[in-house]
Amino acid sequence: MAQASLAVDGISKAFGETRAVRGLSLDAAPGEVIGLLGPNGAGKTTAIRILTTIYAPDSGSFAVDGIPYTRPSAIRQRIGVLPESAGYPLHQSGEEFVQYFARLFGQSRKSARETAKTLLAEVGLAERAASPISMYSRGMRQRLGVARALVNRPRVLFLDEPTLGLDPAGQRQILALISEAATERGATVILSTHFLDEVEEVCSRVIILNRGEVIAEGPVADIKRRAAPRTARVRVPEENHESALSALKRAPGVGDAQAVNGGRGLISATLDGSDTNAPIRALLEAGIPILFFELEGGKLSDAFLALTGEAGA
Amino acid sequence: MTTLTPEDVRREPALQLAAGAGGGWLVIAGQELRDIWLSARGPAIVIGTSLLLSLLTYLAASNEELNIIDQRDTVNLLAQITMALAVGVSLLFTADCVSGERERETLESLLVTPVPRGQVALGKYLAAVSMWPVLLIVAIPYIWVLREGEGVFADAMLGALVVGTLLVIGFVSLGLLVSIFSGSNRLSLAVAFFIFVLLLAPTQLPLGGWFGDLITQTNPMTAGSTFLHRAIVKEHGWGEDLDLLIAPAVWAIAMTGVAFIAAGRLRLQGSFGR
Numbered sequence: 064m065a066q067a068s069l070a071v072d073g074i075s076k077a078f079g080e081t082r083a084v085r086g087l088s089l090d091a092a093p094g095e096v097i098g099l100l101g102p103n104g105a106g107k108t109t110a111i112r113i114l115t116t117i118y119a120p121d122s123g124s125f126a127v128d129g130i131p132y133t134r135p136s137a138i139r140q141r142i143g144v145l146p147e148s149a150g151y152p153l154h155q156s157g158e159e160f161v162q163y164f165a166r167l168f169g170q171s172r173k174s175a176r177e178t179a180k181t182l183l184a185e186v187g188l189a190e191r192a193a194s195p196i197s198m199y200s201r202g203m204r205q206r207l208g209v210a211r212a213l214v215n216r217p218r219v220l221f222l223d224e225p226t227l228g229l230d231p232a233g234q235r236q237i238l239a240l241i242s243e244a245a246t247e248r249g250a251t252v253i254l255s256t257h258f259l260d261e262v263e264e265v266c267s268r269v270i271i272l273n274r275g276e277v278i279a280e281g282p283v284a285d286i287k288r289r290a291a292p293r294t295a296r297v298r299v300p301e302e303n304h305e306s307a308l309s310a311l312k313r314a315p316g317v318g319d320a321q322a323v324n325g326g327r328g329l330i331s332a333t334l335d336g337s338d339t340n341a342p343i344r345a346l347l348e349a350g351i352p353i354l355f356f357e358l359e360g361g362k363l364s365d366a367f368l369a370l371t372g373e374a375g376a
Numbered sequence: 377m378t379t380l381t382p383e384d385v386r387r388e389p390a391l392q393l394a395a396g397a398g399g400g401w402l403v404i405a406g407q408e409l410r411d412i413w414l415s416a417r418g419p420a421i422v423i424g425t426s427l428l429l430s431l432l433t434y435l436a437a438s439n440e441e442l443n444i445i446d447q448r449d450t451v452n453l454l455a456q457i458t459m460a461l462a463v464g465v466s467l468l469f470t471a472d473c474v475s476g477e478r479e480r481e482t483l484e485s486l487l488v489t490p491v492p493r494g495q496v497a498l499g500k501y502l503a504a505v506s507m508w509p510v511l512l513i514v515a516i517p518y519i520w521v522l523r524e525g526e527g528v529f530a531d532a533m534l535g536a537l538v539v540g541t542l543l544v545i546g547f548v549s550l551g552l553l554v555s556i557f558s559g560s561n562r563l564s565l566a567v568a569f570f571i572f573v574l575l576l577a578p579t580q581l582p583l584g585g586w587f588g589d590l591i592t593q594t595n596p597m598t599a600g601s602t603f604l605h606r607a608i609v610k611e612h613g614w615g616e617d618l619d620l621l622i623a624p625a626v627w628a629i630a631m632t633g634v635a636f637i638a639a640g641r642l643r644l645q646g647s648f649g650r
Contacts, residue, residue, distance in 0.1 A: 115488050117644050139490040146488075150481030154415065166403040167489040211485065 074123035101272035143217030202233030316341030400491030404499025470551030497639030549631035559646030
């Protein structure tokens with residue numbers, strides 16, 4: 064197995080009485096995109112700031128590309144960061160901005176110029192490279208931030224809410240850049256976001272934080288499975304309402320069935336196991352036509368809400 | 377331990393810093409200098425200073441009825457004004473340099489680069505100090521026009537250079553120190569400017585008695601101002617008043633030391649006024 068590009072072992076951080084992060088552990092391989100999820104105040108930004116050496120952990124340890132956290136300067140050479148609320152010097156052009164950061168990472172003037180040119184083209188800003196940042200839209204600034212985060216060909220890329228406030232087209236561009244960074248550059252990407260559909264689209268694994276603690280971790284499919292559908296909604300013709308109810312109640316794999324809001328024809332069936340087809344099979348075997356069928360649950364958002372709700376309860 | 381070959385360094389830009397890590401301060405200083413001198417800020421201050429010095433020189437040199445003070449006094453006044461302006465402006469530049477970045481949310485991006493915190497501060501510090509030699513050069517023609525007798529020009533320029541440099545170094549360090557710990561830019565500018573005014577005010581007061589002497593000797597502004605006055609107006613030799621340079625020198629060394637120790641511990645958030 065390839066060496067973990069990010070290895071985190073039980074890091075914790077408290078601010079006074081508030082324990083912002085508690086015992087976070089994870090291992091990430093090169094090219095992996097990991098989603099960091101959690102409601103507001105869950106500790107996502109603090110976790111990222113610890114891993115990007117802005118804050119020192121109170122306990123625990125981590126290593127980036129094998130470099131221990133006790134060598135922050137060496138770690139910074141290997142990471143790229145787009146902070147949650149990244150500001151930009153509005154008077155500079157995009158090109159000057161990226162060049163400046165490339166120079167801060169030790170590149171010569173010539174190399175920095177080439178890096179800026181290449182990265183701005185990659186993020187689709189080549190034509191606006193000479194324009195002052197004050198003329199950039201929010202989406203363009205976020206893409207510029209991604210370009211800046213890539214100037215040192217980072218082993219690990221930390222993106223804190225990179226699509227916040229972007230329109231769907233802007234979101235799409237950023238997600239494409241994230242995927243590219245992972246697949247083509249082999250960078251590990253830690254993506255903190257509120258948008259669960261983004262996570263489903265680009266992340267191979269998720270970590271869900273709540274009140275500083277990891278409440279779930281694993282591949283997206285596994286997390287979704289935790290919120291496996293427990294209920295099915297079925298609509299049958301009104302005249303078949305009673306027979307459908309009794310067929311469902313008798314069916315194996317269906318726990319209970321009852322009319323929804325006293326409505327004729329609309330039935331909610333509780334599933335006993337993982338066989339989501341059990342209600343359909345029961346109705347078809349009873350010769351009852353199905354007008355509508357929907358499973359409730361089974362999405363990452365359901366899992367997220369269930370997990371954070373349970374943890375918060 | 378891994379040994380890097382030149383080929384590794386060429387291939388991996390991230391590793392290039394290992395070869396040139398010391399230059400971060402230079403890159404930051406270059407950028408800050410461009411921000412000051414290629415934007416409106418630096419040139420506006422130079423033009424403002426020129427206008428002020430022009431007015432004073434015109435009144436002193438061309439209109440004898442309005443010229444109520446001796447020309448040596450006028451040279452001293454010009455040197456003191458240039459120095460006070462440079463100190464005040466440089467102080468405000470460094471008072472903004474960290475807390476301003478915090479407020480503009482650009483500090484975090486800078487702190488996640490491999491440039492050590494001390495070098496970040498050094499780059500900004502040097503750019504702020506650049507205001508002083510520029511304003512001193514601006515003052516040269518005015519002091520030249522007003523010089524009277526042999527040696528006045530040299531006394532004024534050398535005195536201003538020594539005293540001004542010590543004061544600027546001390547106050548720029550003060551601005552940096554305040555900025556490092558301030559959670560808001562407004563607080564940083566207010567505190568730094570208040571301390572500047574507090575130390576500047578006694579130079580305009582008639583100080584007498586043991587308390588006046590104490591203030592003159594210990595306040596770097598009054599000590600520096602008195603030294604310059606005696607060198608230009610009283611025509612004292614340099615060796616006569618060297619004790620008056622102790623306070624500005626101690627101020628410069630102590631403030632620089634404290635500021636750079638604090639800079640090594642530069643944090644994303646300030647300690648006060650968040």
